[in-house]
Amino acid sequence: MKRIILPLVIASTLAGCKQDQAEGVLSVDWYKENTVERSERLAQCRANPGELANTPNCINAEQAASLADTSKRGSLDVQPMSDIKLGR
Numbered sequence: 650m651k652r653i654i655l656p657l658v659i660a661s662t663l664a665g666c667k668q669d670q671a672e673g674v675l676s677v678d679w680y681k682e683n684t685v686e687r688s689e690r691l692a693q694c695r696a697n698p699g700e701l702a703n704t705p706n707c708i709n710a711e712q713a714a715s716l717a718d719t720s721k722r723g724s725l726d727v728q729p730m731s732d733i734k735l736g737r
Contacts, residue, residue: 675710691711
């Protein structure tokens, strides 16, 4: 029984590695520009987080989504206060 299980585990591990190499790793910038592909990748990653959450493409797609959400909110234009006097 052990002789059958070990080759199956090794083969499934290698198959997963080959899938990532065949697709290629896409950058965060690429996912920021390609919103349709980003949403498709995020759907795949969130549907199977146990296997896909830590893959480079899922991480890059999540990072791109986070940056896109941040840019939608905008940012505060905070200027230093120079007229404050401390003490008396």
